[in-house]
Each structure stands twice: as C-alpha cells, then as structure tokens.
Amino acid sequence: xxxxxxxxxxxxxxxxxxxxxxxxxxxxxxxxxxxxxxxxxxxxxxxxxxxxxxxxxxxxxxxxxxxxxxxxxxxxxxxxxxxxxxxxxxxxxxxxxxxxxxxxxxxxxxxxxxxxxxxxxxxxxxxxxxxxxxxxxxxxxxxxxxxxxxxxxxxxxxxxxxxxxxxxxxxxxxxxxxxxxxxxxxxxxxxxxxxxxxxxx
Amino acid sequence: xxxxxxxxxxxxxxxxxxxxxxxxxxxxxxxxxxxxxxxxxxxxxxxxxxxxxxxxxxxxxxxxxxxxxxxxxxxxxxxxxxxxxxxxxxxxxxxxxxxxxxxxxxxxxxxxxxxxxxxxxxxxxxxxxxxxxxxxxxxxxxxxxxxxxxxxxxxxxxxxxxxxxxxxxxxxxxxxxxxxxxxxxxxxxxxxxxxxxxxxx
Numbered sequence: 001x002x003x004x005x006x007x008x009x010x011x012x013x014x015x016x017x018x019x020x021x022x023x024x025x026x027x028x029x030x031x032x033x034x035x036x037x038x039x040x041x042x043x044x045x046x047x048x049x050x051x052x053x054x055x056x057x058x059x060x061x062x063x064x065x066x067x068x069x070x071x072x073x074x075x076x077x078x079x080x081x082x083x084x085x086x087x088x089x090x091x092x093x094x095x096x097x098x099x100x101x102x103x104x105x106x107x108x109x110x111x112x113x114x115x116x117x118x119x120x121x122x123x124x125x126x127x128x129x130x131x132x133x134x135x136x137x138x139x140x141x142x143x144x145x146x147x148x149x150x151x152x153x154x155x156x157x158x159x160x161x162x163x164x165x166x167x168x169x170x171x172x173x174x175x176x177x178x179x180x181x182x183x184x185x186x187x188x189x190x191x192x193x194x195x196x197x198x199x200x201x
Numbered sequence: 202x203x204x205x206x207x208x209x210x211x212x213x214x215x216x217x218x219x220x221x222x223x224x225x226x227x228x229x230x231x232x233x234x235x236x237x238x239x240x241x242x243x244x245x246x247x248x249x250x251x252x253x254x255x256x257x258x259x260x261x262x263x264x265x266x267x268x269x270x271x272x273x274x275x276x277x278x279x280x281x282x283x284x285x286x287x288x289x290x291x292x293x294x295x296x297x298x299x300x301x302x303x304x305x306x307x308x309x310x311x312x313x314x315x316x317x318x319x320x321x322x323x324x325x326x327x328x329x330x331x332x333x334x335x336x337x338x339x340x341x342x343x344x345x346x347x348x349x350x351x352x353x354x355x356x357x358x359x360x361x362x363x364x365x366x367x368x369x370x371x372x373x374x375x376x377x378x379x380x381x382x383x384x385x386x387x388x389x390x391x392x393x394x395x396x397x398x399x400x401x402x
Binding site: 013014015016017024025028032035036037038071072073074075076152173174175176177178179182185186188189192193196 | 214215217218225226229233236237238239272273274275276277353374375376377378379380383386387389390393394397
C-alpha cells in the first residue's frame, strides 16, 4: 500500500521521495523483495497499490520470474515504475486487467480490494503485518503466502478491516517497527530458512 | 568494506552505482543500519572503508546518536557521504584521526586494519559475516558487537585473514546470500529480539 505514491509519470527520478510521493519506498521494496546477492527470487511477485494523485488507484505488479532491467539502486527501479505509468497514461488505460509495460512489469486500474480478491482467487494465504501480531518465527505460514505491508503510513481503519476480512493471520516481525522494505527482508529470511530447498535461484 | 567506492567527491548523485563505484550500496547500508520506521538507532555506528579510486583508503563513520539530515532515500544519503569527501579533499586531509563533516558524519584516512584496531581498542567483539558461519539465531553474540560485512564483492583472502585475526566468531544469517544492506536488517532483528528492552529509541 503506497498511500501517497504518484499515479502518473510526472515525478522526477532525482526526487522520488518528494515529487514521487515516497515512490522511493516502493523502489526499495521491489528490490528487497526480488533481488538477492547472486540472483533473483523467481518465486516472488510484488504488488503495489498506488493511491497518490492524480488518478488513484493504480496497481503495479513486478514478477520475479520474468522481470528484466531490475537493478538494486532506487533510481533505475523508479524508472521501471515511471515507464509503466507513462504507458498507462499514453493509453488512457482504465481497465482492471493487467497490461505489460516492460518484461515482468505490469499495471492496471485496481485498488486494494481488487488485489486481495485476485490473490484469494489464486489460493494465496494472505497475512497482514502488524506490530501486535503473532511472531513470524513461531507462526504457521502456509504457502503460497501473500503479505500485506503498508508504507510509511499505517493502513486506514477501513483498509485494515478489508485486509482482515481476507487474511489468514496477523504476523509480527520483532519488537521494533521497521520500514516496509526491511520487513520483507525478515519475511524472506524466515521463509528461506523453512523452505529454501524448494527455491530455484 | 566498499571495494570500489569512490574516494573523492567526483561522482554524481544521479549515478551512485556507476560514477560512485557502487556508492548506492553504502547509502542503503547506512539507512538499514540506522533508521527504523519511527526513529533512529542511537546505539549503532556504521563504519565504511572505501577502497575505490583515486585515493584509497578512506574511512567514513556515521553515528546514530548524533547524525542529522539522514533520510531513508539513497540520494540524500549519497549527498552526506559526498559532502564528507568534499571536505576531505578541500582540506587535503590525510590524518588517521576522525574529522567531522556534518553532525554525526566523520571521515579519516584509514583502512580495514585501522578500523579493526580501533574497534578492538574500544572492546568491541568483532563478528565476520559469511555464508558458512554459525547460525546467528543460535550463536552467542556478546555486546558490544561489531559486524564486518563486504559489499557486492567478497573480501579478498588477505582481508579475510585480517578480519579473522580480530574476530570473535563467524556468523551466517540464512541459506541465501543477501545484499549487505539486507544482512544488517537481519542482524538488527536478531539483536532487537534479544536486547530491545535496553534500546533507547
């Protein structure tokens, strides 16, 4: 959930936090989710719901098994997202079906509820990350698993209620509240420890 | 250890990976080490040893308890580092004593051995991060602890031998090899779980 992220391409790669509405968070989140030191997590998909001006919501999906041109720095990742928003604007795209922007990067007109529906239809177990949840180290996490994480702003009450309606559990990662791009590192580490022999790297 | 990071300010904030010699890694590492969602880790200090052209080594230190102007994005962190390198160049600074660049950001002419000596003199227990080390979840980690992490390039054999001469243990974080800025998230999470009631946030 990116509550303020810009939903058109009118932001500067030199100023992702300001002009992009904290688009820098989404950039780091994509990298933390998909890249390891020596490879890419082909079994992972990132969904971003962008809710900033001028035309929310926009959903962006980045697929580990097909994405190209993904580098660990913020700026180049910001360019991938901006390219998707450019294409969406050029096509005046308003459909709620995924359209390809570049290899492994897709967009559509969709909000949180649509994405939760899509994940549920694909039989994902949805987990919501919150400070007072069950400790991820001891919790039962059933695969395939999807994790709902907010950006620097907490989910609104309505969003939280919506997520809880779909979720299989509420998980906590530790005693401190962390950036979303750091939360995903801890989630991956826990799942790597449990399931890494299944991974195709 | 930043094997290729530029040791003068002649790099572009728009191209930290290329012109900065993967300075983007150091930027993300500083943020992962020092910032949480709602605060700063006042009990943490980051040391970077920069070994790129034109004039290595340069050591940079960022102190959680005094740093200012630190934001979560790469570019603004890159500016803090570049300012330190500007000042070092302007002063033709070659001493091995810390000089302040901005609040909480220091520099000096020093390499890996100097920093290991300094940490040892300050009674730090030094741990080396490596894939085949002891699992951090079960290892004994004595405070105060310092962790030696390489950038995208492994330590050279000489560097590794040097570190092992000072280290209290070799630790592993999990089954996959991760970016250094993600390693520090997992280290913090483990220490937060053990010691967070001591933290002043």
